[in-house]
Amino acid sequence: MSSSRRFLWLLAVLALVAGLAWYFWPTEKAPEVVTAAVERSDIEDSVTALGTLEPLNYVDVGTQVSGQLEVLHVEEGHQVEEGQLLAEIDDTIYLAKVEATEAQLENLQAQLADREATRTLARLQAERQRNLIKLDATSQEAVEQADASLRSATAQIAALKAQIRQLESQLKEARADLSYTRIYAPMSGTVVDQLANQGQTLNANQTAPIIVQIADLSTMTVRTQVSEADITQLKVDMPVWFTTLGQPDVRREGVLRQILPTPEIVNNVVLFNALFDVPNPDGKLLPQMSAQVFFVKAAADNVLTIPVSALQPVQQRPGAGAGKRYTVQVLENGQPQHRVITVGTMTRVSAEVLEGLAEGDEVVISGGTSAPSTAERGQRRPRF
Structure with a gap:
């Protein structure tokens, strides 16, 4: 066999091996498409913070004269009426x-x-x-x-x-x-703190010693510490709600009453105090309780929602009105199709759908790129 024929034969064998390798070589699998259904739910965009409960109205009952506390008629937890005798000094x-x-x-x-x-x-x-x-x-x-x-x-x-x-x-x-040696209650309420004991000598020459603290627990104030990054999002009269550690499933609502202008610095963190009041008819809210607080910026009930991960931003049209426009991929006949929608209230997890989707639609949240078809893969194979 001549050298030229051997060369052609070797070339044909190499081409056959290359073709078989291409055909049987494992190709990269198309990413799996993960979808989520468009469904109805409640959505709320809020600023979260931690707060502490304190009475709205309270008074520190002290003495204006020095002497031995001869008789103390009350103790912590007692209910007192305005004008009731609390203590007697010698x-x-x-x-x-x-x-x-x-x-x-x-x-x-x-x-x-x-x-x-x-x-x-x-x-x-x-x-x-x-x-x-x-x-x-x-x-x-x-x-x-x-x-x-x-x-x-x-x-x-x-x-x-x-x-x-x-x-x-x-x-x-x-x-x-x-x-002044007979001390009376200046208001009706509950004795929430006792700072002096019977028989103790009180010195009122420099400061007025506090004997007890009386508070009206029918209305409580939640003193909330809000970071400087979030305080600009708060406005007086905005709705707010909170839960306590003891009753995590009980939602108590109020309205933001006041934002104090002077901050507190805790561990080099600047915090502003935001105050709101809440009724306490059952008396289950007590001073110094911790509260998980939510200042509601926007909310919608029973609306169409989708995961935020399904949204892709698009250029906003001037004067488009309420809502923002985004692109999503919707499964139509098993294939992802791009669609422009309008959303309203958004959180870090969910978005309210105003236009462009119907309940039950499936939106792609990952793996939206379709796998290549067999014809496309065949076109990439070398012909011999």
Whole structure:
């Protein structure tokens, strides 16, 4: 066999081997198409944060006088009414001050009566001397001395009256201090904290010692700490709801009342306090409870929804109105087909469908590229 024929034969064998290898070589499988059905559900776009419950109305009940806490009539958890006696401080010193001041006041009032009698006598003598001087029956010196005695008696009376007013003021203060030894509830509510014990000596010279704290638990405030990244999304009067650790399935709703302008810095994180109130008729919300809070930016009930992963952005048309336009792939006759839809409320997981899809449609969320057909694969095979 000539060399040229051997070369042709070898070339044919190589071509046959190459063809068989191409035909039987495993090809890359087309990605599996994963779909999700368009279904009806509720959707909510919200900002989440952690909060702490506290009473809307509360008061720290303290004492304005120092002394031993002689009797404490209440303890934590007690229900009290406005005006109810809560505690008594030893009043021995304050009662003694009142009695001593009253005695001093009585002494001055007696002196005043004596001076008024003296002034009356001085007035009569002055009038008598004036009448006698008209008859040349007395001297001018006697008249002047009588007038001076009248003026002196009048001045002494004025001084005593001033002392009496001063002492009356001291008596009023002493009686007030005495009244402060009995401490009454300034409001109706629940004793939520007790900071002093019976028999304890309280010093009110610098600060007013707190004995108990009373709170109205019928309405609670949720103090929520919101990060600086989310605080701009909050607006006063926006709806808000929360759950507690003890009742994770109970949703309690409210309205954002206030955003405090001064932040708190915790571990170098800037947090702003957002406050809202919630009724507590069953009394199950207690101070210092933790709350998982959701500030609702947008929400829709019983609407068509699809996973956000199915959306592909498209260029928005100017003046398109409500909603945003996206492209999705919809299974039609088993094949993914592109379709432009309009969505409304969106979260990180779901999107509300306003236009372009019907309930039950299947949208592609992954693997939307179709596998090549047999004809296409055959076209790529070498011919020999």
